[in-house]
Amino acid sequence: MNFNKSQELYKQGLEHLVGAVNSPVRAFSSVGGNPLFIKKAKGSKIIDVDGNRYIDLVLSYGPMILGHRHRKVERAISKSLKYGYTFGASTENEIKLAEIVCSAFPAMDKVRFVNSGTEAVISGIRLARAFTGRDKIIKFSGCYHGHQDALLVAAGSGLATLSLPGSKGVPDAAVENTLISTYNNIESVKEHFKKHNDIAGVIIEPVGGNMGVVIPQGSFLEELKQLTLQNGALLIADEVMTGFRSKFGGAQELFNVEADITCLGKVIGGGFPVGAYGARNEIMEMVAPLGEMYQAGTLSGNPIAMAAGISTLNELKKQNPYETFEKVAGKIQYFLENSAKKYGVEITVNRFGSMMNPFFTCEKVTNFQEAQTTNTDKFAIFFWEMIRNGVFLPPSQFEAWFLSSALTKRDIKNLEIAIDRSMKAVSKSI
Numbered sequence: 001m002n003f004n005k006s007q008e009l010y011k012q013g014l015e016h017l018v019g020a021v022n023s024p025v026r027a028f029s030s031v032g033g034n035p036l037f038i039k040k041a042k043g044s045k046i047i048d049v050d051g052n053r054y055i056d057l058v059l060s061y062g063p064m065i066l067g068h069r070h071r072k073v074e075r076a077i078s079k080s081l082k083y084g085y086t087f088g089a090s091t092e093n094e095i096k097l098a099e100i101v102c103s104a105f106p107a108m109d110k111v112r113f114v115n116s117g118t119e120a121v122i123s124g125i126r127l128a129r130a131f132t133g134r135d136k137i138i139k140f141s142g143c144y145h146g147h148q149d150a151l152l153v154a155a156g157s158g159l160a161t162l163s164l165p166g167s168k169g170v171p172d173a174a175v176e177n178t179l180i181s182t183y184n185n186i187e188s189v190k191e192h193f194k195k196h197n198d199i200a201g202v203i204i205e206p207v208g209g210n211m212g213v214v215i216p217q218g219s220f221l222e223e224l225k226q227l228t229l230q231n232g233a234l235l236i237a238d239e240v241m242t243g244f245r246s247k248f249g250g251a252q253e254l255f256n257v258e259a260d261i262t263c264l265g266k267v268i269g270g271g272f273p274v275g276a277y278g279a280r281n282e283i284m285e286m287v288a289p290l291g292e293m294y295q296a297g298t299l300s301g302n303p304i305a306m307a308a309g310i311s312t313l314n315e316l317k318k319q320n321p322y323e324t325f326e327k328v329a330g331k332i333q334y335f336l337e338n339s340a341k342k343y344g345v346e347i348t349v350n351r352f353g354s355m356m357n358p359f360f361t362c363e364k365v366t367n368f369q370e371a372q373t374t375n376t377d378k379f380a381i382f383f384w385e386m387i388r389n390g391v392f393l394p395p396s397q398f399e400a401w402f403l404s405s406a407l408t409k410r411d412i413k414n415l416e417i418a419i420d421r422s423m424k425a426v427s428k429s430i
């Protein structure tokens with residue numbers, strides 16, 4: 001296996017692209033080496049420019065839940081392309097996608113489509129503030145909600161990978177209304193509510209996915225919902241990653257907790273740039289043109305993106321792969337734990353439906369601080385050995401692995417072999 005063409009493109013890319021990537025999570029800084037350049041993908045596999053084939057557990061960080069280029073999605077996109085690309089006026093497909101989304105999320109009567117998860121959250125936060133007339137927002141350390149100024153503190157994803165505390169260029173004023181709590185620690189939320197009576201909302205990833213996978217423990221989410229209710233604040237569920245991924249109705253369906261505002265992204269665009277935020281009528285009627293909260297977008301509800309979203313969600317509903325995901329994830333957990341035991345490597349595996357990852361630590365991981373006890377050097381060795389054995393993982397200990405419904409029995413067998421070899425490589429390094 002060689003990476004000559006990827007290396008060459010990386011060098012070329014450095015000239016006019018920042019770090020040769022358009023999103024820092026694609027850089028390989030935390031695992032060493034240079035990023036791979038991808039040529040194409042189909043089904044459960046992704047192929048780089050040197051012709052190396054990998055089982056894809058990145059799936060573009062979540063969206064490609066059906067695997068790549070599902071024929072029904074491809075057909076819907078091709079059909080839509082023939083009618084035009086964007087009109088600056090409404091199309092029927094926006095109504096269709098809205099119907100699918102609102103029927104999956106009972107907490108949403110109305111939805112507004114935007115172009116990314118970041119935009120969905122920016123708008124969701126603005127809406128919480130508009131509705132409550134309050135300014136403060138509570139977020140949890142290790143949760144990532146896109147790159148808006150106000151939430152770029154104690155954030156996960158690339159910031160965790162690169163060990164960045166926040167971001168330069170964010171004025172103090174932009175984060176002075178942001179309060180930080182600890183995931184799975186309800187007391188840390190109560191304290192803020194005791195001190196402040198102007199909290200507009202609490203934003204949470206109902207299952208953490210940007211500090212590695214972190215599961216809400218016990219009745220944490222229900223207590224959070226109660227706390228917001230008692231204090232006249234809104235619960236904002238950032239389901240950009242979890243929406244449609246671990247259950248059609250997202251984490252809210254599984255945990256039976258209804259958020260006031262829900263933010264979506266990733267899967268709902270089927271690989272195209274779509275985000276969405278929604279809520280019950282009373283809240284959504286604040287949004288322009290019905291209300292006084294302004295939010296707009298030239299390409300929002302883009303017809304081709306809507307076609308990709310509709311066909312992806314319809315196919316997903318039909319396949320209903322969630323039980324299979326559970327089984328496959330359980331197998332992969334077993335492969336990881338079994339090989340770790342065999343070679344004497346300490347790991348903790350967290351998983352939720354089709355999102356999972358191992359942490360190289362013996363600690364339980366229930367929040368960001370515990371996630372950081374992981375040994376990232378071991379992850380880097382594991383990562384490269386997986387690459388050499390034909391498995392494409394996110395190049396960071398703090399990103400979730402994703403499963404697609406295109407995984408075959410043979411892929412799962414190959415994953416078992418790759419995991420065994422990679423764990424062995426980790427054990428030899430220590």
Ligand SMILES: *Cc1c(COP(=O)(O)O)cnc(C)c1O
Nearest residue numbers: 116117118144145146238240241
């Ligand atoms: C990916 C993600 C975002 C940001 O979405 P983009 O489309 O990358 O802007 C926001 N919140 C969560 C939970 C995410 O996983």
